[in-house]
Amino acid sequence: MIKMPLPDREVLARRLEIVAALRKIVPGEGVIEAEHERRAFECDGLTAYRQLPMVVVLPQTTAQIVEILRYCFVNKVKVVPRGAGTSLSGGALPLEDAVLLGLGKFKRILDIDIANRCVVVQPGVTNLGITHAVQTHGLYYAPDPSSQIACTIGGNVAENSGGVHCLKYGLTTNNVIGVEMVTMEGEVLRLGGKHFDASGYDLLGVMVGSEGLLGVVTEVTVRVLPTPPGARALMIGFDSVEGAGDCVAAVIAGGIVPGGMEIMDRLAVEAAEAFVHAGYPLDAEALLIVELDGCEAEVDHLVACVEAIAARHGATSCRASQSEAQRLLFWAGRKAAFPAVGRLSPDYYCMDGTIPRKKIGDVLRRMKQMEAQYGLRVANVFHAGDGNLHPLILYDANKPGELERAEEFGNDILRLCVEVGGVLTGEHGVGVEKRDLMTAMFDEIDLNQQQRLKCAFDESSLLNPGKVFPQLCRCAELGRMHVKAGQTRFPDLPRF
Amino acid sequence: MGVFQPSDEAQAAEIVAWAAAESQSLEIVAGASKRRLGRPPHADHRFDVSRLAGIVDYDPAELILTARAATPMVEIEAQLEARRQMLAFEPMDWRGLLGLENEPSGEPTLGGVLACNLGGPRRVRAGSARDYFLGFAAINGRGERWKAGGKVVKNVTGFDMCKLQAGAYGTLSVLTEVTLKVMPRPETAGTILLPSLSDEAAIAELSRALNTPFEVSAAAHLPAPAARRSGVAAVAQGHGAVTALRIEGPAPSVAFRADAIEKLFGRGARLDAAESGRLWREIGEARPLLGAGAACVWRLCPTSSLAPAVVSDLHEKFPLAEVFYDWGGGLIWLSLDAGEAGSDGGAARVRAAMTLAGGHSTLVVAPDAIRAAAPAFDPVEGALAALSKRVKTSFDPCGVFNPGRMQEGQ
Ligand SMILES: Cc1cc2nc3c(=O)[nH]c(=O)nc-3n(C[C@H](O)[C@H](O)[C@H](O)COP(=O)(O)OP(=O)(O)OC[C@H]3O[C@@H](n4cnc5c(N)ncnc54)[C@H](O)[C@@H]3O)c2cc1C
Numbered sequence: 001m002i003k004m005p006l007p008d009r010e011v012l013a014r015r016l017e018i019v020a021a022l023r024k025i026v027p028g029e030g031v032i033e034a035e036h037e038r039r040a041f042e043c044d045g046l047t048a049y050r051q052l053p054m055v056v057v058l059p060q061t062t063a064q065i066v067e068i069l070r071y072c073f074v075n076k077v078k079v080v081p082r083g084a085g086t087s088l089s090g091g092a093l094p095l096e097d098a099v100l101l102g103l104g105k106f107k108r109i110l111d112i113d114i115a116n117r118c119v120v121v122q123p124g125v126t127n128l129g130i131t132h133a134v135q136t137h138g139l140y141y142a143p144d145p146s147s148q149i150a151c152t153i154g155g156n157v158a159e160n161s162g163g164v165h166c167l168k169y170g171l172t173t174n175n176v177i178g179v180e181m182v183t184m185e186g187e188v189l190r191l192g193g194k195h196f197d198a199s200g201y202d203l204l205g206v207m208v209g210s211e212g213l214l215g216v217v218t219e220v221t222v223r224v225l226p227t228p229p230g231a232r233a234l235m236i237g238f239d240s241v242e243g244a245g246d247c248v249a250a251v252i253a254g255g256i257v258p259g260g261m262e263i264m265d266r267l268a269v270e271a272a273e274a275f276v277h278a279g280y281p282l283d284a285e286a287l288l289i290v291e292l293d294g295c296e297a298e299v300d301h302l303v304a305c306v307e308a309i310a311a312r313h314g315a316t317s318c319r320a321s322q323s324e325a326q327r328l329l330f331w332a333g334r335k336a337a338f339p340a341v342g343r344l345s346p347d348y349y350c351m352d353g354t355i356p357r358k359k360i361g362d363v364l365r366r367m368k369q370m371e372a373q374y375g376l377r378v379a380n381v382f383h384a385g386d387g388n389l390h391p392l393i394l395y396d397a398n399k400p401g402e403l404e405r406a407e408e409f410g411n412d413i414l415r416l417c418v419e420v421g422g423v424l425t426g427e428h429g430v431g432v433e434k435r436d437l438m439t440a441m442f443d444e445i446d447l448n449q450q451q452r453l454k455c456a457f458d459e460s461s462l463l464n465p466g467k468v469f470p471q472l473c474r475c476a477e478l479g480r481m482h483v484k485a486g487q488t489r490f491p492d493l494p495r496f
Numbered sequence: 497m498g499v500f501q502p503s504d505e506a507q508a509a510e511i512v513a514w515a516a517a518e519s520q521s522l523e524i525v526a527g528a529s530k531r532r533l534g535r536p537p538h539a540d541h542r543f544d545v546s547r548l549a550g551i552v553d554y555d556p557a558e559l560i561l562t563a564r565a566a567t568p569m570v571e572i573e574a575q576l577e578a579r580r581q582m583l584a585f586e587p588m589d590w591r592g593l594l595g596l597e598n599e600p601s602g603e604p605t606l607g608g609v610l611a612c613n614l615g616g617p618r619r620v621r622a623g624s625a626r627d628y629f630l631g632f633a634a635i636n637g638r639g640e641r642w643k644a645g646g647k648v649v650k651n652v653t654g655f656d657m658c659k660l661q662a663g664a665y666g667t668l669s670v671l672t673e674v675t676l677k678v679m680p681r682p683e684t685a686g687t688i689l690l691p692s693l694s695d696e697a698a699i700a701e702l703s704r705a706l707n708t709p710f711e712v713s714a715a716a717h718l719p720a721p722a723a724r725r726s727g728v729a730a731v732a733q734g735h736g737a738v739t740a741l742r743i744e745g746p747a748p749s750v751a752f753r754a755d756a757i758e759k760l761f762g763r764g765a766r767l768d769a770a771e772s773g774r775l776w777r778e779i780g781e782a783r784p785l786l787g788a789g790a791a792c793v794w795r796l797c798p799t800s801s802l803a804p805a806v807v808s809d810l811h812e813k814f815p816l817a818e819v820f821y822d823w824g825g826g827l828i829w830l831s832l833d834a835g836e837a838g839s840d841g842g843a844a845r846v847r848a849a850m851t852l853a854g855g856h857s858t859l860v861v862a863p864d865a866i867r868a869a870a871p872a873f874d875p876v877e878g879a880l881a882a883l884s885k886r887v888k889t890s891f892d893p894c895g896v897f898n899p900g901r902m903q904e905g906q
Contacts, residue, residue, distance in 0.1 A: 195855030205659020298749030
């Protein structure tokens with residue numbers, strides 16, 4: 001288990017005073033203090049980690065957020081922002097000595113601007129809520145995390161969330177064009193807007209994916225896109241995952257960027273088929289789902305191209321959807337893969353590394369060896385287009401030691417991802433979960449540079465501490481220049 | 497003033513560490529094709545990183561390209577072309593615009609394109625350089641070699657430092673190796689030309705076209721004077737304004753969508769793939785304004801739908817001004833007559849016009865004296881200025897890199 005920073009006794013002692021101060025800012029039910037009510041916020045989607053927050057505050061206006069953060073800044077109280085609490089990496093995990101700042105009441109859609117294809121929303125609006133607001137205009141918001149009914153756009157911005165369509169349409173960062181945010185010191189900043197790019201440093205670009213460490217997002221402007229007129233899916237069976245991976249490589253090398261490409265291994269296919277009866281081929285070692293979207297002429301043309309590529313790459317079966325209902329059925333199994341795997345085992349632990357796709361064979365072989373070593377099974381679903389693995393480690397938390405074994409297994413998988421040239425997380429974020437693995441990917445200089453950026457935004461290190469970085473920021477020390485004039489030798493280098 | 501030309505990353509880092517310790521500043525240069533972009537920096541030495549060049553790894557099936565930062569764009573583009581791939585943000589060559597066409601030096605490099613975060617006509621649909629920038633190795637202002645991001649297309653590990661380096665004009669770190677996401681090149685392309693629309697009508701039509709599901713991949717409007725200067729016959733000989741919509745993709749799809757667009761917007765001339773390529777290259781390079789004898793060229797990024805209002809305000813202030821629109825109105829290229837522009841290159845009046853529309857403006861071409869005096873980029877103010885300064889310091893505490901390139905002191 002990852003250790004969180006020790007709580008500050010002195011802050012805990014001031015708890016009632018802090019609660020009273022927050023009540024002055026947010027009157028009525030917006031401050032939650034009773035233990036049984038705070039309980040509802042004790043974890044996010046990484047449920048193995050739980051911590052009762054010191055107090056929960058649910059403001060309704062940016063002005064209140066400004067006051068809350070100013071108060072906390074002046075009084076040295078830590079703050080953890082929270083959207084819907086679906087983070088799978090513990091980003092919204094409360095701290096014993098921190099205010100949990102929930103954005104659940106920021107639910108308004110502020111502006112639907114069809115001419116400029118953008119929507120301005122408050123951060124507590126759900127991902128799917130944005131699409132609902134514009135779909136009558138033939139538009140939609142492209143990034144589609146599986147949690148899209150529940151997760152908030154503020155959480156998506158913080159995590160730079162993806163989904164099955166991001167190879168073609170990008171992650172959150174490619175679809176968010178503006179934010180309003182409040183810094184830990186209580187300053188309101190506007191970054192970007194409805195226009196393209198911005199002058200000055202691309203601070204919007206670093207806010208997206210900053211996991212609640214740089215500021216609290218209070219408004220988001222997203223780009224929306226015309227809904228593709230149609231889509232068809234292919235369901236292709238292979239007798240090995242490598243075979244499926246090679247087919248994906250051939251599709252891309254053939255110049256096709258499908259809307260989505262997903263691979264499931266045998267265990268995931270069996271679980272999904274038993275759950276939703278999508279007609280998945282149970283004799284296949286791997287199932288590849290390819291979705292092509294666009295106008296009919298394009299979709300039909302590309303379906304034929306992909307069928308031909310699949311045949312050349314040893315597909316054992318290949319079916320293309322002939323109706324919208326059938327397309328949805330093909331997807332139903334994939335979409336239900338997590339709960340379906342959940343039926344195989346009391347608990348599962350979802351990993352999120354990305355690898356160069358060509359390493360899929362190696363990685364799966366090594367994972368098989370680890371299954372034996374840890375005595376735990378793994379089902380694999382895989383955003384194949386972009387190499388984003390979601391190994392689901394099956395375990396039973398009630399059996400002593402299994403959670404710890406599952407965590408160690410997960411860590412080994414992620415180290416392996418880095419070893420083969422990949423990364424620790426493709427879309428779920430570092431949070432608490434992968435915090436201590438950051439050193440597998442970055443050295444001290446890299447991490448210091450990241451932390452210096454954190455210090456530029458939040459010198460007090462009060463915003464969401466204990467997440468992302470294995471060590472707490474020591475801003476004063478990091479800011480110091482250790483070189484002294486005259487001590488470095490004059491570089492003996494070519495000069496002209 | 498010396499010139500340092502490191503032969504590898506270790507040497508480069510040593511030079512920066514020395515500069516930081518000795519309070520010396522460095523102007524980072526690779527191809528020098530964009531030296532005239534932004535504010536002229538005042539550095540003690542020239543830091544020529546052009547030897548840090550060469551493609552390190554290109555894997556078409558993974559959509560990944562890693563190259564040392566000073567790799568010339570021609571080399572990158574040749575490799576991509578051979579595998580029928582591309583940089584989707586359509587980086588453009590501004591040597592003509594910046595008056596470097598007849599100079600021997602000035603090869604655009606990949607690092608320069610990223611540092612300036614440039615994106616061509618496809619930006620309206622596909623994003624900018626920053627959207628394809630996946631990872632890098634760099635040297636910070638302390639002379640430390642550091643890295644961020646990764647070499648895979650999907651990654652959220654740590655802060656997204658790529659975004660910050662893109663568009664920082666080399667003021668935060670020296671990029672030494674960069675990794676990008678590349679995309680398949682569309683099989684074919686075509687452009688539909690709609691004749692004789694007013695600016696207002698054209699921008700409304702472009703918006704309507706971009707809102708159709710027919711995947712318009714570029715959308716520009718050339719008022720009559722700009723259209724007349726086009727090297728594409730069908731555009732130049734239209735005797736009036738030309739509004740252009742590009743469609744790209746597999747051949748059957750392009751044919752279908754072009755027909756669908758014509759059904760909605762009326763029949764116009766159609767450009768085939770070769771002519772279409774020529775037109776959009778010209779638009780990306782701002783060539784429709786180059787013959788205007790301009791003293792000052794501005795690049796404005798307003799909220800798209802408000803672009804015609806900005807332009808009509810600018811025409812009142814500068815009767816001789818010429819413009820054309822790209823990105824469905826999200827980009828206005830503006831060329832000002834020397835006399836009308838005045839000693840600040842028109843900065844005060846242009847920026848006042850832009851307050852209508854949000855967004856931002858960049859003075860791209862101007863005589864040196866004006867470039868030194870007028871802020872090329874919009875001045876950043878208030879809390880944002882303070883934060884930008886802290887961000888700069890967090891990478892380059894001694895102010896070694898490109899001093900003053902973006903703002904006074906930055
Ligand atoms: C079943 C399931 C499926 C999922 N599928 C996907 C998927 O396909 N793709 C994917 O990318 N993710 C997926 N996720 C992960 C998760 O849904 C996303 O990370 C989501 O963006 C989190 O949003 P949230 O509103 O729940 O944020 P929270 O979990 O509440 O918070 C996440 C982080 O954001 C910060 N934060 C929240 N709001 C703000 C704000 N306004 N300002 C600043 N910081 C803020 C928090 O401090 C925390 O660090 C899935 C999760 C579940 C449970």
